[in-house]
Amino acid sequence: MLKDTSTLAPKALDKSQTKLATAELLVKISKLQNVLYAQGKYSLLIILQGMDASGKDGAIKNVFSGINPLGTKLKAFKTPTEEEAKHDFLWRIHANAPEKGMIQLFNRSHYEDVLVPKVHKWVSEDVIEERYQHINNFEKLLQSNGTQILKFYLHISPEEQQIRLKERTENPEKFWKHSAKDKQEAAFWDEYKDAYENIFKKCNEMAKWIIVPADQNWYKDFVIATAVVECLEKLKLEYPPLQA
Amino acid sequence: MLKDTSTLAPKALDKSQTKLATAELLVKISKLQNVLYAQGKYSLLIILQGMDASGKDGAIKNVFSGINPLGTKLKAFKTPTEEEAKHDFLWRIHANAPEKGMIQLFNRSHYEDVLVPKVHKWVSEDVIEERYQHINNFEKLLQSNGTQILKFYLHISPEEQQIRLKERTENPEKFWKHSAKDKQEAAFWDEYKDAYENIFKKCNEMAKWIIVPADQNWYKDFVIATAVVECLEKLKLEYPPLQA
Numbered sequence: 001m002l003k004d005t006s007t008l009a010p011k012a013l014d015k016s017q018t019k020l021a022t023a024e025l026l027v028k029i030s031k032l033q034n035v036l037y038a039q040g041k042y043s044l045l046i047i048l049q050g051m052d053a054s055g056k057d058g059a060i061k062n063v064f065s066g067i068n069p070l071g072t073k074l075k076a077f078k079t080p081t082e083e084e085a086k087h088d089f090l091w092r093i094h095a096n097a098p099e100k101g102m103i104q105l106f107n108r109s110h111y112e113d114v115l116v117p118k119v120h121k122w123v124s125e126d127v128i129e130e131r132y133q134h135i136n137n138f139e140k141l142l143q144s145n146g147t148q149i150l151k152f153y154l155h156i157s158p159e160e161q162q163i164r165l166k167e168r169t170e171n172p173e174k175f176w177k178h179s180a181k182d183k184q185e186a187a188f189w190d191e192y193k194d195a196y197e198n199i200f201k202k203c204n205e206m207a208k209w210i211i212v213p214a215d216q217n218w219y220k221d222f223v224i225a226t227a228v229v230e231c232l233e234k235l236k237l238e239y240p241p242l243q244a
Numbered sequence: 245m246l247k248d249t250s251t252l253a254p255k256a257l258d259k260s261q262t263k264l265a266t267a268e269l270l271v272k273i274s275k276l277q278n279v280l281y282a283q284g285k286y287s288l289l290i291i292l293q294g295m296d297a298s299g300k301d302g303a304i305k306n307v308f309s310g311i312n313p314l315g316t317k318l319k320a321f322k323t324p325t326e327e328e329a330k331h332d333f334l335w336r337i338h339a340n341a342p343e344k345g346m347i348q349l350f351n352r353s354h355y356e357d358v359l360v361p362k363v364h365k366w367v368s369e370d371v372i373e374e375r376y377q378h379i380n381n382f383e384k385l386l387q388s389n390g391t392q393i394l395k396f397y398l399h400i401s402p403e404e405q406q407i408r409l410k411e412r413t414e415n416p417e418k419f420w421k422h423s424a425k426d427k428q429e430a431a432f433w434d435e436y437k438d439a440y441e442n443i444f445k446k447c448n449e450m451a452k453w454i455i456v457p458a459d460q461n462w463y464k465d466f467v468i469a470t471a472v473v474e475c476l477e478k479l480k481l482e483y484p485p486l487q488a
């Protein structure tokens with residue numbers, strides 16, 4: 001699936017025009033979010049996954065900066081804390097599930113628990129298989145409560161990743177993003193790619209993955225914004241009537 | 245299932261001897277809990293369900309008062325708060341799932357969500373059926389993390405319930421337990437019984453229900469204490485070796 005998908009925008013696409021189109025989409029998202037919040041019937045969970053330096057932070061900044069913080073929350077999942085590690089892997093995820101009316105952004109997610117432990121063989125394949133099932137059950141539970149789930153995989157090439165990781169060691173404004181661990185993990189590129197392919201196979205049932213060509217930020221932002229607008233428009237959101 | 249089960253202790257059973265036996269079981273629970281906590285590998289979730297005045301509070305007091313509070317938590321679930329109601333019904337339950345090493349007591353639980361709404365037809369039967377499935381999936385998730393689940397139904401007769409509800413209006417030490425709502429709900433006795441029968445059928449897969457004859461507190465306490473000891477002994481708990 002990944003190897004047949006380009007990490008680049010379609011050649012015919014014009015960069016400036018696409019950027020303009022994205023700007024229009026962002027205005028739409030902002031308006032739709034307002035109704036989502038006012039109606040309080042649905043919620044939106046946006047999951048961003050991808051290799052290191054695939055642009056998750058950038059996508060959040062570019063696509064969601066214009067949205068009312070009252071109705072938007074961001075949670076970045078890092079290595080589990082001691083308390084989190086004493087619970088099942090979905091405990092900290094569920095705690096951050098959106099309430100009705102909200103847009104919840106996940107920078108990384110429960111999918112990390114079927115990536116890192118699989119690549120490094122910390123747990124058996126049986127455990128990984130069980131986790132796929134737990135994840136599907138969990139996403140079904142959220143959906144039963146009116147939560148829409150958008151799962152984005154930011155698809156970059158290994159070459160683009162190397163360029164970006166290198167930049168983090170050369171540009172003082174990006175030093176803070178540099179981590180020696182990223183280089184170690186980049187060596188497992190193929191294993192991560194396989195683990196993602198498995199996820200796209202096993203956890204595509206409740207909410208479909210959207211593979212986002214992510215070597216060019218302007219195209220990545222456009223694809224994400226398009227999917228968000230489409231998802232919200234499908235809900236036929238409405239401002240609630242005046243309550244007596 | 246319920247109608248074939250007595251709400252009374254077996255006739256041959258001696259009350260004083262049983263009370264002595266319970267006292268011995270409580271000492272055992274206290275010792276086992278200590279190892280459970282020290283080892284930090286498993287956890288125990290104890291769910292108490294039953295009609296109003298079936299003795300849930302009393303069971304918690306009588307069976308678990310002697311246990312180290314360091315390793316025990318109690319959560320009583322009431323009508324969902326505004327924040328809780330904006331999430332799926334398992335959100336507040338999951339947040340209170342025990343971490344490794346802990347005993348977590350639930351006075352009422354996620355099973356209320358397939359009782360009250362079903363009896364009063366607030367949601368469709370399809371939604372109730374889906375919830376059974378969500379509950380089974382959820383309990384499976386907890387078990388995958390080493391959580392043992394004990395589900396007790398405190399089985400009292402409608403006659404005994406009436407005596408106890410009346411006492412709450414006559415004994416000044418029990419006034420605080422009186423609620424006009426309890427009498428209203430007692431009128432739905434048969435509907436609640438049917439809803440429980442359904443639960444015993446549909447949610448018995450991951451962790452089996454234990455029907456506790458509960459008209460006599462001394463026998464109720466004995467049955468619960470016995471089940472807790474049996475569950476913890478099966479785990480073959482061990483103090484961890486000295487860490488270098």
